[in-house]
Amino acid sequence: MARILIVLTSHTQLGDTGRATGFYFEELAAPYFAFLDAGHEVTLASIAGGAAVHDPASLEGEASAWPESVRRFLSDAGAMAALAATKPIAAVDPRDHDAVFLPGGHGTMWDFPSSAHLAAIVSAIHASGGVVGAVCHGPAGLVNARRTDGRPLVEDLRVNAFTDAEEREMGLLGAVPFLLEARLRELGAHFEAAPNFTSKAISDDRVITGQNPMSSDAVAELMVEEIAAREPVRA
Numbered sequence: 001m002a003r004i005l006i007v008l009t010s011h012t013q014l015g016d017t018g019r020a021t022g023f024y025f026e027e028l029a030a031p032y033f034a035f036l037d038a039g040h041e042v043t044l045a046s047i048a049g050g051a052a053v054h055d056p057a058s059l060e061g062e063a064s065a066w067p068e069s070v071r072r073f074l075s076d077a078g079a080m081a082a083l084a085a086t087k088p089i090a091a092v093d094p095r096d097h098d099a100v101f102l103p104g105g106h107g108t109m110w111d112f113p114s115s116a117h118l119a120a121i122v123s124a125i126h127a128s129g130g131v132v133g134a135v136c137h138g139p140a141g142l143v144n145a146r147r148t149d150g151r152p153l154v155e156d157l158r159v160n161a162f163t164d165a166e167e168r169e170m171g172l173l174g175a176v177p178f179l180l181e182a183r184l185r186e187l188g189a190h191f192e193a194a195p196n197f198t199s200k201a202i203s204d205d206r207v208i209t210g211q212n213p214m215s216s217d218a219v220a221e222l223m224v225e226e227i228a229a230r231e232p233v234r235a
Contacts, residue, residue, distance in 0.1 A: 049088025
């Protein structure tokens with residue numbers, strides 16, 4: 001059994017657009033149950049702690065059309081209780097976790113890069129041989145993570161995230177504080193993109209990244225495989 005930390009954004013405003021944001025529900029729910037169903041222990045944390053807020057856009061439309069994992073999460077009393085009382089990132093000890101996963105949602109573009117605690121936790125878990133995963137805008141939490149020699153964690157790694165083209169298609173180029181694909185490239189990552197809003201996930205040196213909500217299941221599957229391959233595994 002591995003101990004997996006999931007970290008959510010606490011930022012709820014989409015720049016100056018007047019629109020609400022937060023974490024994207026499918027990007028939490030699909031990996032959450034993939035990890036639990038594989039027999040792992042999951043802890044939910046967020047940048048500020050307390051109740052984490054989802055992006056309203058991630059629950060649009062009829063409930064019957066939502067991903068099964070989202071409907072399962074919303075009907076799971078334990079999951080919803082954990083979501084209402086997330087642990088503040090400042091109170092997290094990376095030594096207690098074998099892996100960390102970062103769901104997206106546009107809120108991450110503001111508070112993930114500015115959190116020194118998050119950067120330190122991601123860096124420490126990877127340095128200890130753990131697994132790091134992120135999907136969509138979640139890789140915003142990787143931009144300040146470092147290797148033990150001080151180099152960016154993503155330098156020379158094959159990575160993926162919400163692309164600049166997808167941001168452009170959504171009409172949000174001017175709303176976000178920076179473009180995630182461009183920033184990852186600036187840090188020396190080898191960015192590999194799929195066509196807009198299609199699934200893509202990449203694993204390289206225990207860093208697993210996915211492009212968009214449609215990639216949530218694929219990222220989770222790769223993380224479960226990578227965790228299973230680790231030796232030793234916590235009892």
